[in-house]
Amino acid sequence: MTTLTLARIVEQFVPDGKLPLRFTAYDGSSAGPPDTRFGLELLTPRGTTYLATAPGDLGLARAYVSGDLDMRGVHPGDPYELLKTLARTDLRRPPARTLIDIVRSLGVEHLKPVAPPPQEALPRWRRVAEGLRHSKRRDADAIHHHYDVSNTFYELVLGPSMTYTCACYPTPTATLEQAQENKYRLVFEKLRLRPGDRLLDVGCGWGGMVRYAARHGVHALGVTLSREQALWGQKAIAEQGLAELAEIRHADYRDIRDGGFDAVSSIGLTEHIGVANYPSYFRFLRSKLRIGGLLLNHCITRPDNTRPAGAGHFIDRYVFPDGELTGSGRIISAAQNVGLEVVHEENLRQHYALTLRDWCANLVENWEAAVAEVGLATAKVWGLYMAGSRLGFETNNVQLHQVLAVKVGRDGDDGELPLRPWWTA
Incomplete structure (x- = not known):
């Protein structure tokens, strides 16, 4: 079994492991070019849970909005340049064997969803209490x-x-x-x-x-x-x-x-x-x-x-x-x-x-x-x-x-x- 650091895990989702920005994590690991202008800093274990349980834009947003993930090199009022850099990266699904290593490295505790930030609305399937979709x-x-x-x-x-x-x-x-x-x-x-x-x-x-x-x-x-x-x-x-x-x-x-x-x-x-x-x-x-x-x-x-x-x-x-x-x-x-x-x-x-x-x-x-x-x-x-x-x-x-x-x-x-x-x- 291979134990992967958080930075190494992130690299598995990028072709050839080449991140377009700097990634650092609370476990001390890092990846990506050290001299780049933009970076992502994962600050807490809760941020890891958000990213692991809601891959894509929702998990990223949860971690960022809650303060568990920080964006470096941009103002929070306009992170356009960092998002543009991220958008140029084609993410890939790692091979099954690597996914097993990723799950083992993360631990079961990071695969159990936790409460999202209070700014988040309920998912569509839970909004039925508010009426049918597009009811008044x-x-x-x-x-x-x-x-x-x-x-x-x-x-x-x-x-x-x-x-x-x-x-x-x-x-x-x-x-x-x-x-x-x-x-x-x-x-x-x-x-x-x-x-x-x-x-x-x-x-x-x-x-x-x-x-x-x-x-x-x-x-x-x-x-x-x-x-x-x-x-x-x-x-x-x-x-x-x-x-x-x-x-x-x-x-x-x-x-x-x-x-x-x-x-x-x-x-x-x-x-x-x-x-x-x-x-x-x-x-x-x-x-x-x-x-x-x-x-x-x-x-x-x-x-x-x-x-x-x-x-x-x-x-x-x-x-x-x-x-x-x-x-x-x-x-x-x-x-x-x-x-x-x-x-x-x-x-x-x-x-x-x-x-x-x-x-x-x-x-x-x-x-x-x-x-x-x-x-x-x-x-x-x-x-x-x-x-x-x-x-x-x-x-x-x-x-x-x-x-x-x-x-x-x-x-x-x-x-x-x-x-x-x-x-x-």
Whole structure:
């Protein structure tokens, strides 16, 4: 029997044992180049248990968030460069004989799961007490988990716009605020909104789109499942003198009874509703539009339409419980199948990578205040999540699509839309 150190065990999962960064462990062992900028330091036996019982991103996240694993050479608010280095490494499954040596070296005590960090949500199969997946109660709980962290924390990360969706950068050197304002301008123009029109914004967040539309003379109604978002948004509406044109309701979008809207915007909601619910979702949004009214659906997507819809373990447990993604083709099909005519779509994948870069920069700049507001563990979750997501968009593991559709009448009436795109790119 061969007894392996922790560093030697890690080497067994890397081709030729060549780690791209330095790994050190509490048992005194180490591996990888000693002069590299980046490193992982395993600090406690509990960290070993997390890594052994949940291989992959979930185990890594548990050990890191709990303080049992440290990342060297990066700021916890933006571990992007270290994650990028790790992503270049192809992990392999060691031969059976080596696996036996690994199990014996670790000991049985490290193969028994221990309680995860308190920031982790229950696994999907245990969330049944909260209701069936994407029931109103369970969706409300999922939104509360992610969006009701702290409005102050979100202000530190998102900046003055309080916009938690992909921006649209007019130039590579544009600021985050310029890019978010440009995104709202783009949505507004795609929807052909004019003073006096009526806009419904589902999943409105802190009301950025609602307030933008109201500033341009549009009557805008926003709806969010987050009480904290609704309170913040209504306060901002009052402070900006927009109360006669703008309103934000704390409610499920499915409970909105108003209708006859000139336009509907859905910016970052589709990820939360469940792929199986797309038909009812698009049917509902279509029912809120007048003939010739436009729908703009803006959401994260997968690069194809064949992968499973569920998010990865880390995202599902720490970021977006019950979140689901699919390809833009499936979204377009779902919209078409309920009678909407899709007139345009575009992919803003690179823009989301830039947005996440700038959010991480805000978190780094405001790190001490962020930790004071939500605690070190939660702040680390956000740094890990945003840096990892940036890498995902850069490497085309995820995309961001805007789909524009119109509600046509039985005779094909589309409200006399122009023959070609009418907005400024």
